[in-house]
Amino acid sequence: TQLDEKQVDEGLRKIRQALLESDVALSVAKEFVANVKPKAIGQEVLKSITPGQLLVKIVYDELVKILGSEKSEINLNTVPPAKILVVGLQGSGKTTTSAKIAKFIEKNFNKKVMLSSLDVYRPAAQKQLELLGSQNNIQTIPIIEGQLPIEITQRTLAAASLSGSDVIIFDTAGRTQIDSVMMSELNNLKKIINPIETFLVADSLTGQDAVNIAGEFKKTVDLTGIILTRIDGDGKGGAALSMKSVANCPIKFLGVGEKIDDFEIFHPERIANRILGMGDVVSLVEKVSENLKKEEVEELEENFKKGQFTFNDYLKQLRQMKKIGGMGKVLGMIPGISKIKKQIDESNIDESLLGKQEAVILSMTSKERDNPKxxxxxRKKRIANGSGTDIALVNKLLKQ
Structure with a gap:
């Protein structure tokens, strides 16, 4: 069977709701759903999955494509020193992120990095960056009280040339997008610095404001990448889709904690799962598609309909479940199950039971598997001895 328009419309209504609940901006959610619809209609539905599950997979693939279709490595391909400008709203975590970028570059590219704070407005902002630099052995431009951002920039460029720095990271002052004076200053700094990368640091909890923020910064300084912070918190990830859609530049990194090393290259799959919030239906669809041969699925379904579901059929299902990763893994992929995850974890699912049941079935004769009566x-005693289990387990399996 194929997905028809009615199924797609019904499913996409729920998807749109999920996007809005994940704080994706309304305009972005509408556009996304409109783009997915023609791609979904007419898709072949495998018998082992529902039309709804297939639609989630199509939506997920589209999300991943939008979130990560561009190459997202950091670009240092220029005559040294490579200059990186870090911008964003007040309180988005720019200063900590600047230090994290420096550490990441030193560790992964073996480059000498210099940090420079241009934030002369927030009390102790320059001191904060200086402290982060000294704690992590990253060179930081010395503070001179009373200097303006443009003067600090010129001093940094001169110092980096003298010290042989490969990369300079400029941490700018936090600003609101409606503050025209501050945005104008940012534009002037960009012209002087001429950075190869301009990163917008944004809090993943930003929600519906994400579109305005990304739009204003993109217009002022022409962003080359986005870094999302506090992704370890309760944010649902909608800001990622909104910002990516509006700014039209890649999300390059995620801040996943307070420590200097809590910094990861962006993986679109992770955010797509978080935005949809529908369990890992996608993995379930993929693994079922990979591991189940179509003929086997049809044979199992036919036997089930006729009431002829034998231990041979059950053995196939056991092996399939083990291939996917066991009972806990399968449960974790079911939509809505995250709400009772704690209870599942506490129930201590005995994954070894699958292996024991397999051993019991393998100890049966073919006649016993077809007709357990x-x-x-x-016979129970022989099967228990042959499988290395006990009669209680054999009885339990026979009663299922």
Whole structure:
């Protein structure tokens, strides 16, 4: 069967709701759903999954494509020193992120990095960057009280040339997008610095404001990348889709904690899962598609309909479940199950039970597997001994 328009419309209504609940901006959610619809209609539905699950997979693939279709490595391909400008709203975590970028570059590219704070407005902002630099052995431009951002920039460029720095990271003052004076200053700094990378640092909890923020910064300084912070918190990730859609530049990194090393290259799959909030239906669809042969699925379904579901069929299902990753993994992929994850974790699912049940079935004769009613007391004893289990487990399996 194929997905028809009615199924797609019904499913996309729920998807749109999920996007809005994940703080994706309304305009972005509308556009996204409109683009997905023609791609979904007519798609082949495998018998082992529902139309709804297939639609989630199509939506997920589209999300991943939008979030990560561009190459997102940091660009240092220029005559040294490579200059990186870090911009963003007040309180988005720019200063900590600037130090994290420096550490990441030194560790992964073996480059000499200099940090420079241009934030002369927030009390102790320059001191904060200086402290982060000294704690992590990263060179920081010395503070001279009373200097303006443009003067600090010129001093930094001269100092970097003298010290042989490969990369300079400029941490700018936090500003609101409606503050025209501050945005104008940012524009002037960009002209003097001429950075190869201009990163917008944004809090993943930004929500519906994300579109305005990304739009204003993109207009002022022409962003080359986005870094999302506090991704370890309760944010649902919608800001990522909104910003990516409006700014039209790649999300390059995620801040995933307070420590200097809590900094990761952006993986679109992770945010796509978070935005949809529908369990890992996608992995379930993929793994079922990979591991189940179509003929086997049809044979199992046919036997089930006729009431002829034998231990041979059950054995196939057990092996399939083990291939996917066990009972806990399968449960974790089911939509809505995250709400009772704690209870599942506390119930201590015995994954070894699958192996024991497999051993019991393998100890049966082919006649016993096809017709378990013939298994009497002496047969149960033989099966228990042959499988290295006990009669209680054999009885339990026969009653299922």
């Amino acid at each position: 013939i298994i009497d007391g002496s």
